[in-house]
Amino acid sequence: MGTWKSKNRHKYLLQYHIIFVCKYRKKLLVSQQISDDIKQFSYEICQRHKVIIKYMETDKDHIHYMIETEPTMSVSRIVNLMKSYTTHHIWERYPNYLRKHFWKEHTFWTDGYFVWSVGNVSEKMLKRYIENQG
Template identity: 90%
Template sequence: MEIKNRHKYLLQYHIIFVCKYRKKLLMSKQISDDIKQFSYEICQKHKVIIRYMETDKDHIHYMIATEPTMSISKIVNLMKSYTTYHIWKRYSDYLRKHFWKEHTFWTDGYFVCSAGNVSEEMLRKYIENQG
């Protein structure tokens, strides 16, 4: 939990990005490792903490923590654009075989859900017992 002045918060999110066309590009250990490194770089610049991160053949899972001043859509946009730009810089010849002219890597969409440190049931009971 972060504490700044009088504010206390714990904002954690589970995020999933999927490779465009479900291409199994993350099977390559090099690409997978580089995507992870680029993710750390962009998150560090914007005070987003990556708690966990793991790739599968065609998608990546993140568990992140962030401040309330940063919207999740902004974080997603930063992460996707930064990783795409740098992965293309490093593997343009290889990626051109998969995507031809478009400089893309991820699908347009993403999955996100908030992940606090209590279950939904515990939170419901807490709220119901207020007052």
């Protein structure tokens, strides 16, 4: 799945599956141009903050990411950075088009998100390992 990272005196492998949904489930990612731009903006912001995008793909109204991060970055911080950065830059690039969809506010994503930690072992295997300690 992934390789352990080492920093100072700790080892880690923090991987997450994250999904963002377009506000009001609007099918804005059908446009290949917008979809590609969102992906590019996502790479830009993640690269600045040492977050690795392992996989990323869009559907009509949402985007999936599999990311890897360091223990110093919380998931909520990553989500906030990615959503605000992509929203800001997509509005800069397509203001007239987006104004037709969101006439009250400059938004692109819903307020919420989905996140799931990706592990190398199943819960059952981890439970067995912990129970067999000592």
